[in-house]
Amino acid sequence: MQFTSEQRLDDGVHEREFTLGEIPGTLWTPESPAPAPLILMAHNNGLPKGEARLVARARHSAAYGYAVASIDAPGCGDRPRSAVDEQARAGLRRAMQAGEPVDEIFESFIGPLVEKAVPDWRTTLDALLALPEIGGPVGYSGWTAVGIRLAVVEPRIAAAGFFAGGYVPRAQREEARQVTVPLLFLLQWDDEGNDRQRALDLFDAFGSKEKTLHANLGGHVGTPWFEVEDGDRFFGRHLK
């Protein structure tokens, strides 16, 4: 893991860009010198780690006392895209503009992306936990499909907050029953691109004994800011 740039933010949070082999990432750590619990943070559908809403959430959680890390998934953000990726994205845009069904396009695009992203997250987790400023335990926040896979295969994930607004491949809908960590599931009630009933069915399917759904009125990007604070408190109950 090589740190390539760093800055100290106004609230004392230390923000560093890193690379780990081909994986570009960002690490936010709190001012406190004690080793911090870690939250892995990812956007649904492979949105870049530099996206403003993710960065705002990450900085807030770091100021609250967590180490927060995000990486770009293969073919996403700062990483090179294959011709296949470009074709899939172009096909998706065309279908969405034409109002055509997009499930199968998403399935062919997000399914393999999840399979490729999860090993990168585990590699990153190994490297992060070797840093003295990170103590564990480990939470996961954001991209539902990657989070499901990661929670199933990675015993170091102790709690997870998922955002329902993203495509969840059939494979991950199937393995939702195997997720058993405490869970906070965040749903935008009127998410224009994501089916409400499918999200409620997914919440029902999770195998966790402790699971909470937070649903708020409004569209995909309308999540109220207090949910970031609720998320911090959720992790506060479980990352000790």
Add this chain to the structure above:
Amino acid sequence: MQFTSEQRLDDGVHEREFTLGEIPGTLWTPESPAPAPLILMAHNNGLPKGEARLVARARHSAAYGYAVASIDAPGCGDRPRSAVDEQARAGLRRAMQAGEPVDEIFESFIGPLVEKAVPDWRTTLDALLALPEIGGPVGYSGWTAVGIRLAVVEPRIAAAGFFAGGYVPRAQREEARQVTVPLLFLLQWDDEGNDRQRALDLFDAFGSKEKTLHANLGGHVGTPWFEVEDGDRFFGRHLK
């Protein structure tokens, strides 16, 4: 309003029993000398104000900084029951034990109870707001059906937290669209006596622009304690 007994709890909360005409009530106020915002707290289906779970919630919210008041609805708790009330309750018990449909019994019993309880709450609100230790604004917490009616007819209600686990008469399901105050709706996902889809439909129907659903795994009495704290923070955003 006549105070009939009082005690000072360990955390400084002042707990007083009162009567207001035929209405018996309890008022919890925080230690702070400044006038406190008020929360009206009621149990679904007219459960008594002395019920342990309600008392625990009320004391917690008073220690947090709110004045909290609860009253017994007509025919409930410490108030005399009519022969009609007794018959309805006996009929309900028989139907539930026999596993028969209970909607119509609930409708004939809870419908009139809501109609009678709401004027008592408004009378109590007048008296409470005349006390120097209560400053408003006013929130409402608990019994959904009474809360819907009260939020529609009573402009002093500024925010409401409803618990989904109780029968909501058709009249209140209809007027849910007229509820426009910020809302926190609390649902037990596996509530054995209350239909989940009906609760989700009710959440959908509320007219409020700011509404949040919190759903937790488990049965009717399994609401996690952190929801009391989430409720305090919800009122903290709106009772200022």
